[in-house]
Amino acid sequence: MPDQAPRVSIVIPARNEERRLPVSLREIRRTFPSEAWEFLIVVEPGSDRTGEVARREIGGDPRFEIVANPTAHGKGYAVRSGMLRARGDWIFFMDADLSVPLRFVHEFLRSADHADVLMGSRRHSASRIVNRQPFPREAAGRVFNRMLRLAGATRFSDTQCGFKAFRRAAAREIFSRVRQEGFGFDVEAMALAEVLGFRIIELPVEWADVSGSKLRPLQDGVSSLVEAILAVRRVRREYTKICQASE
Numbered sequence: 001m002p003d004q005a006p007r008v009s010i011v012i013p014a015r016n017e018e019r020r021l022p023v024s025l026r027e028i029r030r031t032f033p034s035e036a037w038e039f040l041i042v043v044e045p046g047s048d049r050t051g052e053v054a055r056r057e058i059g060g061d062p063r064f065e066i067v068a069n070p071t072a073h074g075k076g077y078a079v080r081s082g083m084l085r086a087r088g089d090w091i092f093f094m095d096a097d098l099s100v101p102l103r104f105v106h107e108f109l110r111s112a113d114h115a116d117v118l119m120g121s122r123r124h125s126a127s128r129i130v131n132r133q134p135f136p137r138e139a140a141g142r143v144f145n146r147m148l149r150l151a152g153a154t155r156f157s158d159t160q161c162g163f164k165a166f167r168r169a170a171a172r173e174i175f176s177r178v179r180q181e182g183f184g185f186d187v188e189a190m191a192l193a194e195v196l197g198f199r200i201i202e203l204p205v206e207w208a209d210v211s212g213s214k215l216r217p218l219q220d221g222v223s224s225l226v227e228a229i230l231a232v233r234r235v236r237r238e239y240t241k242i243c244q245a246s247e
Contacts, residue, residue, distance in 0.1 A: 005168075008105065009038040009088030013078035016046035017096045018053050020210065024098045025057040025064075031102040039064045042082040044072040076178065076185025083166070083175040091171045095162035097210035104205055108165050116170040116198035119156065119190065120163035126204035133209045140221045147225055148187060153232040156202060159186045163205055170198045177239075184228035191232040195239045 010028070014021050021041070028039060041058075043051040043066060051068055058064040069081055079093050090112060092105060100120055108118045122129060132138060141160060148154045164186070166174065173196055180188045193200055
């Protein structure tokens, strides 16, 4: 990549994505054939050849970088690794299956002048669900968000949509402080964005489920819920005091 920072960076966490990732990489290169952007594929060790197939698929395209984490910590850790490494003016992270179409990168950038954080929401009244999740996963997601809101941990209707964008300064401030390494990291990141005073906009998306999710609705849902609620309480306790002291 050239020394000049790109306008956009796209971060994609990938673990055991040997089947889905090549299709997504081909779609990225087809959709953005000449944009001087940065694409970071953060690969954590797993049981397949995700890193190998990713390198083969991107060929010699200098816009792409494979970030190979030596140890598998979790999705939150992978995203944080990529967000802190990215150099774009706006830094997106999205799921490896591209469940939100890539055209929404440009859709989101239309709101860039009015926010520091742009978060996709499947619950937005203007969102369109093309292919629904299996019922257990969809029900678990709704219960997860309902419990978060009942606990006062978030005001957002969909913290877990895997399509968000951050102004570079906001990404640095937020993800340098995120501690959650698993699926609950989104909740902590949004809590940090709020307590640090960043402008947040929820935007509608089009979303289609793609089979192959690594999320286990019961086991991961319960542990992520508890960890997220505790993380939000810690964030509010620690950073509210810091922000007040600096005023």
